[in-house]
Amino acid sequence: MKAAIARTIAAILTSPGLSAGRRRLHAVRRVARLAPAIVHYFHDPADPYSYLTAQLLPRLTERYRIELTPHLVPPPDEGAAPDPARLAAWSGRDAAMLARAHGLEFPADAAADPELARHVSAVLTRAIAREEFVPFAIAAGRDFWAVEGVQRLRVAALPAASAADAAAAVLHGARLRRKLGHYLGATFYFEGEWYWGVDRLHYLEARLAALGLDRAAGQSMLAPVRDVTLAAPRDLARGHVLHLFLSFRSPYSYVAVPRAAALARHYGAELRLRFVLPMVMRGLKVPRAKRIYIVLDAKREAERLGLRFGEIVDPVGKGVELGLAVLHAAIAAGQGQNFAQSFLQGVFADGIDAASDPGLRRMAARAGVSAGLVRAALADDGWRAVAEANREEMLAGGLWGVPCLRVDDGPMVWGQDRLWAIEETLRGLAPAVAPGLPRRGLGGRRQA
Numbered sequence: 001m002k003a004a005i006a007r008t009i010a011a012i013l014t015s016p017g018l019s020a021g022r023r024r025l026h027a028v029r030r031v032a033r034l035a036p037a038i039v040h041y042f043h044d045p046a047d048p049y050s051y052l053t054a055q056l057l058p059r060l061t062e063r064y065r066i067e068l069t070p071h072l073v074p075p076p077d078e079g080a081a082p083d084p085a086r087l088a089a090w091s092g093r094d095a096a097m098l099a100r101a102h103g104l105e106f107p108a109d110a111a112a113d114p115e116l117a118r119h120v121s122a123v124l125t126r127a128i129a130r131e132e133f134v135p136f137a138i139a140a141g142r143d144f145w146a147v148e149g150v151q152r153l154r155v156a157a158l159p160a161a162s163a164a165d166a167a168a169a170v171l172h173g174a175r176l177r178r179k180l181g182h183y184l185g186a187t188f189y190f191e192g193e194w195y196w197g198v199d200r201l202h203y204l205e206a207r208l209a210a211l212g213l214d215r216a217a218g219q220s221m222l223a224p225v226r227d228v229t230l231a232a233p234r235d236l237a238r239g240h241v242l243h244l245f246l247s248f249r250s251p252y253s254y255v256a257v258p259r260a261a262a263l264a265r266h267y268g269a270e271l272r273l274r275f276v277l278p279m280v281m282r283g284l285k286v287p288r289a290k291r292i293y294i295v296l297d298a299k300r301e302a303e304r305l306g307l308r309f310g311e312i313v314d315p316v317g318k319g320v321e322l323g324l325a326v327l328h329a330a331i332a333a334g335q336g337q338n339f340a341q342s343f344l345q346g347v348f349a350d351g352i353d354a355a356s357d358p359g360l361r362r363m364a365a366r367a368g369v370s371a372g373l374v375r376a377a378l379a380d381d382g383w384r385a386v387a388e389a390n391r392e393e394m395l396a397g398g399l400w401g402v403p404c405l406r407v408d409d410g411p412m413v414w415g416q417d418r419l420w421a422i423e424e425t426l427r428g429l430a431p432a433v434a435p436g437l438p439r440r441g442l443g444g445r446r447q448a
Contacts, residue, residue, distance in 0.1 A: 044185025239432025
């Protein structure tokens with residue numbers, strides 16, 4: 001009964017009909033009031049992604065018939081970002097990579113100065129009051145993230161509001177962001193839906209275009225989606241290993257596994273699945289707003305990729321443990337990829353209760369995993385040590401959440417929306433072994 005209720009609630013939350021109806025209602029209300037299309041933008045001066053996003057704001061407001069309303073917000077709290085030091089280090093590296101991909105700017109090795117960030121908030125508070133937010137956000141961001149000290153001194157000299165006014169503006173932005181249902185900077189809110197940064201701007205652009213608000217209809221988007229192309233010749237990475245760190249409670253892992261598998265097959269690399277326990281089973285909290293946004297965002301990503309999504313039965317706890325026990329054994333038997341895809345599809349698309357014996361066996365059977373292997377797997381706790389070793393390796397690589405990936409012993413990247421970066425790495429590799437020679441996984445066993 002509990003699983004059926006959870007499945008029904010998730011199906012309603014992710015229903016395309018509900019989403020379409022909500023959009024129509026917002027549009028009808030706006031037109032009836034003769035109101036402009038207001039896009040709220042939430043900016044965190046100490047967030048690298050906010051600076052990247054700010055660089056696109058002039059083109060966004062020029063191209064689309066919208067009224068941009070900016071708000072200042074603080075960094076996410078500990079519940080939404082439980083490892084702030086690793087987050088800061090990763091965000092800087094990722095922002096530099098993302099900037100190169102989209103023709104934006106972000107200096108390598110940039111680091112945020114909290115005291116200077118407070119001054120930038122005061123500068124932008126004054127700019128918002130004067131309706132000058134966009135140019136000041138770009139100029140202040142450029143100098144704030146600069147490596148050279150002279151540029152940072154230039155930020156300190158910018159005219160600013162009082163510290164009290166800036167604090168009030170940030171508090172107002174934080175309260176509005178929380179009320180509307182988000183937790184990050186570099187985010188857009190438009191008529192009931194959220195869009196994070198450069199990565200999700202294409203969804204907002206598509207929605208604005210569908211409403212007839214695009215002044216350059218038919219032209220390329222400002223921030224087109226980046227994804228796997230498989231356009232290069234096959235087998236460029238023979239003998240190399242693509243590591244995928246995943247969790248059985250992560251909807252983004254569901255979206256990542258089939259594309260990572262396709263990458264590995266196309267480029268001749270070995271896909272090695274590195275499972276970890278979900279964050280909440282590692283003692284890390286996930287706030288409600290974050291859980292809801294992740295589900296809704298994963299839904300639209302799945303739709304874009306042609307994957308079913310929405311009939312969800314959360315496997316947290318017993319379901320995850322049973323699934324990882326079977327996955328550990330399936331990997332050793334060369335069936336890991338099939339079982340991982342079957343399990344993730346089961347809990348995020350088919351509404352299967354992984355904590356039930358019939359549910360687990362159904363997911364195993366359709367992956368080709370025998371009932372005998374399942375019985376043996378459930379009697380073996382060896383998966384726990386492997387999950388912990390994978391977690392420690394993930395942390396050592398500078399990340400704490402999944403999915404994350406790396407090629408061989410190279411740097412980690414985080415997120416299913418960074419598979420394009422992994423593909424670039426694979427394209428640049430020379431084969432490590434001659435064609436036809438076997439590749440061996442951990443313990444001499446081939447990994448699936």
